[in-house]
Amino acid sequence: MSFLLPHLGEFAWGIAFTIGLVFLGWVGAMILGTVLAIMRVSPIRAARTAAAAYILVFRNIPIPVQMVLFVFGFPLLGIVFSLFTSAVIVLIAYHAAFVCETLRSGLNTVAVGELEASRSLGFGPFATMRYLVLPQAFAAVVQPMGNVLILLVKNTSVAAIVGVAELTFTADKVAIEEVQAFIVLGGAAIAYVLICIALKRCVSLLERRVAFSK
């Protein structure tokens, strides 16, 4: 295993990059996905149409294609970001569609009677969303949302195909340099599985915390 020693720093950076991608991608996808979900159920037809079109496009184009298009295609239009930023943007764009669809199934669990109640108590449309609808919707979809998070963790590896030095990219590089594919790639796989297990733990803890709403 001594051949790994000179590469420890690289691996640490790789894991750091992966976690950074997951964190930024998740925060962005949650925000964008929530906005899209609210648009999707709003009484304004234009907002509903725009959100539906967004989901149709971004959910059905495979993420490697989006990544390659954004990194190699868009610079021709004068749209240039650093590799890491591009990867984060694409991850957000792709997973926001999934977050939106998940959250929407949670929004559907809120009864219309509750909306009438909140209106008669004097809440406006946005206050109703903020204090009544969204908390219930999020609580109803903790587990499916956790699955989107796992999906995001796995999809951060796609950033490797455009050359972001995250875990998969580093593992591939070291595996080729040291001609030790099995150990190096197997180690990276274990790292991913560990990250996924840790996140699943957190999700089930969170689910127990929000169980009051059921």
Add this chain to the structure above:
Amino acid sequence: MLFEEPGPRAKRRHRVLEVVSWVVVAGVAYGVAWTLNKNGAFDAAAWKPFSQWGVWRQLGLGLLNNLRAAVVGMLLSMLFGCLLGWGLLSKRKLVRNPCRAFADLFNGIPILLLLFFTSLVLPSWGLPLSDFWFLVIALSLYSTAVVGDLVRAGVMALPRGESEAAAALGFSESESMWLILLPQALRVMSPALLSQMVIVFKGTTLAFVLGGYFDLLRSATVLGAYYSRSLLQAQVVAAIAFMLVNIGLSQMAAAIDRREKQRYGTQPVALDDLDTHGGGAASLAR
């Protein structure tokens, strides 16, 4: 839709907001078109290669390659997924626990890492396969884990009477599984399997990193290297082709889902996984 019947004042407000929103949408569309136009994305020169038959042929062959890998991968993973599901349902811990470990392991590893794994490790084990098989093996390893869990859920969703009746008629356990339970489970699972097909199809685009297998994304990029004005155009055409195929598959899954529901009045089986498109997502949390 999540709003109650609007009153007269709310109706007026909605009309105003409606107009404002359409203006915003139109503004965004105009901005995109303007940026594209300024950079010459609509120039005749950039689209000129697409008047040639050979260009479309290359792109079409790329898409066929994607479909081929997806279909082979899906068939393999259905075969092994049934075996894995059988193992997951086994009463013996010695069988069930390794199957559980396999399913959890390959569910947590990114497909790209599996692809690197197959393409680097298999040759060193004396298996110099083609890039096609590296891709198919990586995809089916992942997909087998998912299909195995699906099969387990599908068989568990069948009424207990099915297996009891089979036992009463003298079927052995494996006979009852392969002749009675699995065929019914596969039928209930068909929308979820089609959604899985979409995921596998999306995964085939990862062949981009191999270089030896000309999938649509690779074909488009090579085309862009050849006609340097048309890189963006070729990639956008590829993206639209992927999108249309995926939408078609999702629609098919949703249609089967509806038909089965009408016929049997049962909920179709779906893992509470978000990745299930169309049919699966509909049954998420009703």
